[in-house]
Amino acid sequence: MYWGCTHVSRHVKPAPHEGDVRFTFGVHPKEHVTDHGLAPYYAMDSLIKEWGDRWETEGKPAEEIQFQGETWATCFDYSKSGLDPWDNPDFELEQVREFQFYFVSKDSPTYEGVRADRDKRVKGGTITVRPRWPDLRSDGEPVSVPDYGAPYIDVQVQASNIPHETYLTLVKRVMDAYGIHSRYFDHPHPDSHIDDLAYYVRLKRSESGPLYAPDGPIARAHTLIQGDRSGYRKHVENHTKIPGYYVTATVEDEKAGELVRGHSLGKELKHYYPEEPQQYAPDEAPYHPKFEVSYQTSRTDQTVRWDDLEDARRELEETILNSLEWAGLATTAASDAFVEFDPYWDVVNTHKSRKLVKCPLPEIEDEQEHRVMQLWGDMTEADRDVTELLLTDGGKVSPQEAAEKTGNTYRTIREVTNRMEGLIRHTYGELELESKKIQQELLKRVRAAGDRFEQEIGSAAMELADVAEERARDAWSRLRREYAISSVDRDDCRKLLKVGYQPADREEARNILREIKTTYQEHVESIMAGVHVVVTLADGTRRRVRDLEQAFQKSVESQQREARHNQQAREIFDFEAWKAAGCPPADEWDTG
Known part of the structure; x- marks a missing residue:
């Protein structure tokens, strides 16, 4: 299946979060590169000897560095490695140690003013150095x-x-600070790889609901594309402390391409708050949730090399941006859905090209529902036996086991499997339902039919009216991206469209509102009643429009001009006429 896509070069730049990278230094396949072997390790061991008794009197060695325009505190430490000394005449160390370098930004608002290894290091981390040699024991x-x-x-x-x-x-800068030549770290081996990688955006608490909603991208990714039994399935919803407190879904590498074509990494989509969100005020970043997508090493067969970092970053960022898009949230920095006072994230646009696709989940859902409806109407008793077995059996079922448990022949089971292709998957000698969604749809029908199974099947000339309703079309998606329009369900209206882009003046605002009205009616729904629009001008003037139908009408002047010159009337936005129609706005133009 292919879903049309667009490549956008103007979108919000997600922030880097967790990272875990394993570099290999000292060996390199390129002949012109010097192999330093254990030289940097010996230099670190010498540092311990040089520091001598000062470990007891002065504490661990500590240095400051400049990095990324900030001052960083670092310190050096070591621990036992548990490795046996290398049985080689060149290795003269009696004890094999691991070395740790701690680092933390002193300019970070969470820096506690203590030694780097004692700080919580919200912005910081560790460098751990381990020796390796042939026949390591x-x-x-x-x-x-x-x-x-x-x-x-x-x-x-x-x-x-x-x-x-x-x-x-960062590694080279820290090593330099302790007198260890940075040239040792010039050429990481091609096998250097990434074990953890995560990016996030922080959204206002009032805006993030569509992401973790039951029909949002996190829940639907789990329900629609993960198999009924095979592979790894994990979906967590914890709303105990606050709605959306901790909601995650894991997507395996083999399923990643079903979300966005060309993707191949196993990943976790996660909407979450800090442990105690009630401790924070609305003007503090942790009051608001993060939406994060992280690479999952255990759910990805391929190894992501250090040289693959940009590709991995692109895939994770595209998953974030597409999820926002599918949830009706804007994807540019102009959107007021993002929290601008996160200390570790600048809400800015980047011009790196990223792929946005039409949300595949509604189509997958509609297709799976339609498939169930079609095949349900043609089910035989044997089909029902196998279906109920797959719905109730706790483990994976082979065709032979299905035959034994249902009393059918092996040949009949194979016929059922072929006939119900699209609902039942047959892989590696095992049967399972295609997805959690299909499981739910079938279970619902089996329970509803009960003893009336044959009647239900017989009357299943089933409303095979196509349940695939039209979803947001390309024209509306493009307009939303252009003006950073987010769509929010509210108690005080049917739907609120929030325009993140700030028009320079009222005339530009009128043109944008007119474009929104026309495109929305043509590609989303024809009735605008109850659809409100909020727009803020560049000078801070704010307007909330309750009814675009009444807000636009032909002016008397344009009608006269049409009559005189037999030309098409020019539609304008007339606020006063709109008020006179009995539909005053929720907010007047003001400077608040």
Whole structure:
């Protein structure tokens, strides 16, 4: 299946969150690059000896660095590695250690003014250095690590709220501060890889509901594209402390392309608040939730290399932007749905091209419902037996087991499987329902039919009227992106359209409102009653319009001009006429 897509070059830039990168240094396949082996590791061990008794009197070595325009506190430490010393004459160390470098931004609002290893490091992290060599052992037992036929070091960077692409620069800057040559870290081995990667946007509490709603992208991604039994399925909804407190869904790598064509990473979509959201005021960032998409190593067969960082970042950011789009939220920085006072995220647009696609979930849902309706009308008793078995059996079922449990022949089971293709999936000798959605639809019908199964099937000339209603079309999607229009369900109106773009003056506002009215009626729904629109001018003047039908009408002047010159009347936005029609706005033009 293919869903039309557009590439946008103006969209909000998600913030980097967690990151975990494993660099390999000291061996390199390119002959012109010097192999430093364990040289940086020996330099770190020497640092311990040089510091000597000062570990007891002065504490751990600490240095300040300048990085990303900020001052960072760092400190150096070590721990036992549990590895056996290398049985090689070049290795003269009696004890094998791991080395840790802690770092934290002193300019971060959460910096506590303590040594880097004692700070909570909301913006910071650790660099852990581990030695590696052929035939690596621990207590005499082999240790499973890559063997390149030569010694090397493993450098793990774990950090939060720091651009992931700067991790390598950060390593070199920290090492320089402790007198360890940065040239050792110039050329990471191609096997250097990423274990964790996450990006987020922070939305106002009042705006984020469509993301975690039962029909929102998080829940539907789980219901519609994850198989009934195979693979990994995880969906968590915890609304105990606040609506949307912790809502997640995991998408496996093999399913990622069903969300956005070309995607291949296993990932988690997550809407969440801090542990105690009630402790914060509306003008504090943690009062408002994050929407985050993170790469899941355990749900992805392929290894994401350090050199693949930009591709991985693109896929995660596209998942965020498409989820916002599918939830009716704007994807540009002009939208007032985003929290502008997050200390670790600047709400700005970026011009990196990102792919936005028409939401596939409604089409998948409609297709699956339609498929159930079609096949339900033709079901035999054997079909029903297999369906009920798959709905109630706790484990995976092979065709042979299905035959034994239903009393049908193996050949009949194969015929059922072929006949019900699209509802039942047959892979690796096992049967399962195609998705959670199909499971729910079938379960609903089986329960409703009860003993009247044959009657229900017989009367299933079933309203095969196509249930696939028209969803938001391309023209409306383009307009929403252009003017950062977010769509919100409210108690005081049927739907509120919030225009993030700020027109320069009233004339531009009139033109935009007219365009919204025309496009909305042509591509979403023809009736505008109850659809409100809020727009704010560049000077802060704000307008909420309750009824675009009444707000636009031909002026007397344009009618006279049409009569005199036999030309088409020019439609204008007439606020006074709109008021006279008995529909005053909720807000007057003001400067508030």
